[in-house]
Amino acid sequence: MVPAFEQQFRDYLGVRHALAVSNGTAALHLALLAHGIKQGDVVLTTPFTFVSTANAALYVGAKPKFVDIDPETYNIDPNRIQEAIDPKTRALIIVHVFGVPCNMKPILEICEDNHIVLIEDACEALGAQYGGKKVGTFTTSCFSFYPNKVVTTAEGGMVCTSDDRVMEMVDSLRNQGRMGGEWLEHALVGYNYRLSDVHAAIGVAQMRRIDQSNKLRAEKARIYADELKTFQQVRVPPSAPGRTWFVYVVELDDRDRIGKELNSSGIECKPYFPPVHLQAPYRQLGFKEGDYPICEKVSRRTLALPFFTKMTRSQIRQVVTALERALK
Numbered sequence: 001m002v003p004a005f006e007q008q009f010r011d012y013l014g015v016r017h018a019l020a021v022s023n024g025t026a027a028l029h030l031a032l033l034a035h036g037i038k039q040g041d042v043v044l045t046t047p048f049t050f051v052s053t054a055n056a057a058l059y060v061g062a063k064p065k066f067v068d069i070d071p072e073t074y075n076i077d078p079n080r081i082q083e084a085i086d087p088k089t090r091a092l093i094i095v096h097v098f099g100v101p102c103n104m105k106p107i108l109e110i111c112e113d114n115h116i117v118l119i120e121d122a123c124e125a126l127g128a129q130y131g132g133k134k135v136g137t138f139t140t141s142c143f144s145f146y147p148n149k150v151v152t153t154a155e156g157g158m159v160c161t162s163d164d165r166v167m168e169m170v171d172s173l174r175n176q177g178r179m180g181g182e183w184l185e186h187a188l189v190g191y192n193y194r195l196s197d198v199h200a201a202i203g204v205a206q207m208r209r210i211d212q213s214n215k216l217r218a219e220k221a222r223i224y225a226d227e228l229k230t231f232q233q234v235r236v237p238p239s240a241p242g243r244t245w246f247v248y249v250v251e252l253d254d255r256d257r258i259g260k261e262l263n264s265s266g267i268e269c270k271p272y273f274p275p276v277h278l279q280a281p282y283r284q285l286g287f288k289e290g291d292y293p294i295c296e297k298v299s300r301r302t303l304a305l306p307f308f309t310k311m312t313r314s315q316i317r318q319v320v321t322a323l324e325r326a327l328k
């Protein structure tokens with residue numbers, strides 16, 4: 001089932017290689033290893049992401065350095081990347097946050113001009129497109145199939161690449177460093193980052209409905225936006241061209257109070273994301289409040305509302321009514 005899942009993924013994205021792995025975090029770790037990122041290198045990424053994007057840099061002994069975000073899209077701000085590059089900068093991991101594609105044109109140009117490896121963390125954006133091209137096809141990319149994702153295998157991930165050498169490295173490293181020899185012959189110090197056939201079988205069934213799921217989620221987002229259009233205090237998420245809908249995240253002035261009120265009225269919602277650079281291990285590395293002010297401001301205001309593929313209009317209304325009450 002693993003080769004079947006990989007084949008389906010390759011066909012869907014239109015990539016040369018797709019390698020199934022145990023989760024999205026493993027995919028990021030292997031992508032950096034396969035591109036030779038190592039101790040002493042600097043890896044740029046966004047502070048507004050799930051923690052494992054930056055952790056992957058730490059796993060390979062590299063130093064993560066963040067670049068502040070664009071407050072409109074919540075993605076890394078391409079205008080700030082160049083100034084963050086120093087002689088040790090070897091890689092940039094971009095994240096298509098919440099399904100919104102990054103502005104690829106300037107990002108590709110900066111990476112090419114500065115000879116920097118570009119990795120796409122497309123964990124939240126399966127099916128999203130930039131300029132008519134699916135994200136995850138611009139360079140080596142990583143996907144996650146964690147249960148909150150649009151396609152899930154319970155746990156799972158994928159590395160996609162058009163580079164044969166990267167493919168060979170990922171293929172070996174996910175499988176204990178085996179490289180075509182005997183089963184107990186190990187060419188590299190690898191990992192057990194394989195995806196099981198059982199998980200892959202779930203993926204095959206899930207992939208059959210990816211377009212339908214993305215369509216239904218876009219419909220739910222439209223209903224939310226419509227229901228919220230008269231709410232002056234609520235900033236609805238951008239309906240950027242080519243985006244998919246991983247979550248429905250609104251911005252509010254009084255986010256913490258409103259979040260608590262929604263929770264106590266039985267509507268589960270969460271602040272999303274807290275900045276990575278303010279997580280304990282990153283504070284220990286010297287990062288602090290004020291380092292990335294746009295991300296910090298957005299992180300204080302964003303709230304993920306209930307959102308799922310089969311959500312009904314009346315369930316959305318129920319959330320909106322509770323939100324209206326909390327705002328008053």
Ligand SMILES: Cc1ncc(COP(=O)(O)O)c(C=O)c1O
Binds near residue numbers: 025049052053145157
């Ligand atoms: C942007 C991003 N990167 C990485 C990951 C890590 O994926 P996983 O949980 O499958 O390890 C996730 C999701 O969990 C994510 O949303």
